[in-house]
Amino acid sequence: MSQVTIYLPDDLEAGLRRAAERAQRSLSAFVADVLRRDVQPSRWPKSFLDTLGTWEGDLERPADPPPDEPEAL
Numbered sequence: 001m002s003q004v005t006i007y008l009p010d011d012l013e014a015g016l017r018r019a020a021e022r023a024q025r026s027l028s029a030f031v032a033d034v035l036r037r038d039v040q041p042s043r044w045p046k047s048f049l050d051t052l053g054t055w056e057g058d059l060e061r062p063a064d065p066p067p068d069e070p071e072a073l
Contacts, residue, residue, distance in 0.1 A: 020030035
């Protein structure tokens with residue numbers, strides 16, 4: 001695991017420590033979570049995105065069948 005040194009204004013560092021404490025996370029884990037969410041967000045796979053906009057034709061709404069009768073016990 002890598003180590004990184006950053007310089008923050010005192011007020012930002014204090015807020016970061018409070019936020020990590022509220023989240024019950026270590027400062028390192030909290031910062032890693034924030035970076036993971038903001039720098040490396042989850043993305044749809046390219047194969048999924050390639051299919052967007054490829055649908056042709058109309059969708060038909062299926063008939064709404066009545067609910068099944070409950071079985072007698």
